[in-house]
Amino acid sequence: MRGPDPEEALISMARRTKTEAAATREALLDAAEAIFLERGVARTSLEQIARQAGMTRGAVYWHFRNKADLFQAMLQRVRMPFQELVEEIGDPSLAERPLEAIRQACQRGFERLELPRYRRVHAILLHHCETFAEIDPLAMQNEMADDALGALRDYFLCAAHLGQLREDTSPEIAARLMQAMLSGLFHDWLRNHERYALREHGMSLVEAQLRLLMRSSPPFR
Amino acid sequence: MRGPDPEEALISMARRTKTEAAATREALLDAAEAIFLERGVARTSLEQIARQAGMTRGAVYWHFRNKADLFQAMLQRVRMPFQELVEEIGDPSLAERPLEAIRQACQRGFERLELPRYRRVHAILLHHCETFAEIDPLAMQNEMADDALGALRDYFLCAAHLGQLREDTSPEIAARLMQAMLSGLFHDWLRNHERYALREHGMSLVEAQLRLLMRSSPPFR
DNA sequence: CAATTTACCTTCGTGGTTGTATGGAAACGC
């Protein structure tokens, strides 16, 4: 059966230039993103990822220690959406308009999530991977939720002190309502992003909720 | 190597009585629930499930065609939480108090989700399984979300017609806000239910949101 | 109550995936 052709020189792949190597690394991560999103993390083998990138498993095991390492590298190409929201809090021009700050932070978050790479990676993290090896997506989701809740709480506390919040709703409750709404919106949209545009849909919800939470006759804006 | 002892009677397990068989079936489903929740669906083998139930894989393959079949059987032991909410809409005593109907439906849903079996299965469905074989958890989640949104829309439309809804918020937006908030709450709570009790926490959110959506001076209640 | 079917479970064979070890060729430092 085996026709061991002696002339069949095994074309062991040559060394690439540094930029080429970096490109294959990116290609591997792109391939992982695509297949993880399509078939789920658990059901995709490293072989499939390598083939999609035009490589073999050797390339994968050169650039990454294993599947978990590749997964983490894929995550590190994006930043968490609410990390921005937390960092945004330092903006001094919005210090006395916390509700407007929330609105803008949400808009930034939506725009970021609509970038294809961000959308894909977060969809994978939320809906297409189970806890596996040293990867615990639920812990990451908890961190994201806690960060968002903390930031929103600060904003709404500020708003309450400035008299911009309805008196019958505590800042804590307002923050939890907002965080749950945003969390649900993200989950729902990431399940099938073709249904609607996150920016328009999300902003209408955010603005409606903020309008509900505002004092009936706000001092300004 | 092979010491084929002719006396080594293979103790193939005998046939159980009907009730015993049903008990093993339930034990297998219980075991699946526990291990799916702990290690995720993809990373648990049928061997582990069988051992946890004190059986071997043969028992699994007798009662179920494969892993997907077992998974579906596990799902069918519970009903979707918002299925109740949808069915609840027919209650005539609440026909003219739709917001109160929503409140009660949410309370029912929370209580149901706090039952250990419901909680476990939904946690598995939302956070511990990827789309696999003919199982598509995302499609199920979409159905649940659509059902809930449809029911809420009906309620809020009714509320609007009765003049119980704030004029600056359309029934559509109110329904989407509520659905997103509930969805986020479910996801967050199912990630780690030890953090807080769903009923108290959830009801405070639901009541706060309904208060926000109510007309400032409601005709009644 | 005996023969036969059927339910229930154990054990074995196979394919696919992982990790590692080996090899080889071009790129880089000097």
Place this chain on the structure above:
DNA sequence: GCGTTTCCATACAACCACGAAGGTAAATTG
């Protein structure tokens, strides 16, 4: 230009999960 390092392909060994074959006793039928 020469040795070293980088980058990737191939080969090999171990494992694990799946599915089916095989075997026994309860249930059923007459």
